[in-house]
Amino acid sequence: MNSNNMYIYGASGHAKAVLDLLEDLAGVKGVYDDNMGVKSILGLEVSHPNSKKLPGDFPYIVAIGSNLVRKNIVEQKLAEHAFVTLVHPSSIVSKAAELGVGTVLMENSIVKIDSTVGNHVIINTASTVDHDCVVGDYGHIGPGATLCGGVSIGKGTLIGAKAVVLPGVKVGEWCAIAAGSIVHQDVADGATWIGTALKK
Ligand SMILES: CC(=O)SCCNC(=O)CCNC(=O)[C@H](O)C(C)(C)COP(=O)(O)OP(=O)(O)OC[C@H]1O[C@@H](n2cnc3c(N)ncnc32)[C@H](O)[C@@H]1OP(=O)(O)O
Known part of the structure; x- marks a missing residue:
């Protein structure tokens, strides 16, 4: 799955980690970034789209760590384009889980039975989405974070590294949960x- 042809939008640290998920870089048909100062990544040339129409012959992955910036690129620049879903072979995904488009599962991440992960989500290294969870579009479950069973994470929310969200807790949209936190009650949008x- 990870060796399909695709374009990458984004050329910073998260993009490097995403490129490293691919079996080889031959399938990367182009890398785009809005920062004119970024010229290359892992030996690949970086183009700067400006007002140029982005090609539509292959799907994209938006490899940008900021949830809001990722959303804006998807909805403003790539609204007409298709997306791939990248799952590292070391990840474990239940056959009864659903993954959206543009979503990336990093090494050793786990998504368990009857969980639904939305579009353009980052399930980062060694994080766990346990049974019956929902992760909204543009969310980011940080490295080593744990969502216990039946947790709901709203659109655009960042769960920091090694945070734990206790069973059944609902975290709203566009929230930030600090690294190492324990979330024991619902959190408002x-x-x-x-x-x-x-x-406070
Ligand atoms: C591969 C990768 O790197 S993926 C990256 C995944 N990202 C993360 O895990 C980062 C998650 N983000 C955080 O933990 C951030 O600290 C946030 C979003 C919770 C808070 O950020 P900000 O709103 O900028 O808050 P700020 O840095 O000003 O900190 C506010 C206060 O909380 C404290 N604080 C911040 N983060 C933490 C934390 N994780 N644990 C304990 N205290 C913390 C600060 O020391 C500060 O305390 P003070 O008011 O007594 O000085």
């Missing part, structure tokens, strides 16, 4: 949670 409490 747009809120920041640090440690074991909402940020």
Whole structure:
């Protein structure tokens, strides 16, 4: 699956990690980034689209760590384009789980039975989405984070590295959960949670 032809949008640290998921880079038909200062990544030339129409012959992956920037690129620049889903071979995905388009599962991540992961989500290294979870579009489950069973994560929300969301908890849209936190109650849209409490 990871050796299909595709374009990559984004050329910073997260893009490097995404390129490293691919069996080889021969299938990468182009890399785009809005930053004119970025000229290459892992030996691949980086193009700067500006007002140029982006090619549509192969699907894209938007490899940008910021959830909001990723959303804006998808919806403003690639609204007419198709996307791939990348799953590292070391990941474990239940046959009864659903993964959206443009979503990336990094090494050793796990998505368990009856979970649904939306579009353009990052399931980062060694994170766990346990049974019956929902992760909304443009979310990011950080490295080593754990979603216990029946957790719901709203659109655009960042779950920081090694954070734990306890069973059945609902985290709203566009929230930030600090690295290492334990989330034991529901979190409202747009809120920041640090440690074991909402940020004052
Ligand atoms: C491969 C990769 O790298 S993937 C990257 C995944 N990303 C992450 O895991 C990062 C997650 N983000 C965080 O943890 C951030 O600290 C956030 C979003 C929660 C907070 O960021 P900001 O809103 O900028 O808050 P800020 O940095 O000003 O910190 C606010 C306070 O919380 C404290 N704080 C911030 N993060 C944490 C944390 N993880 N644990 C404990 N305290 C924290 C700060 O020390 C500060 O304390 P103070 O008010 O006493 O000085």
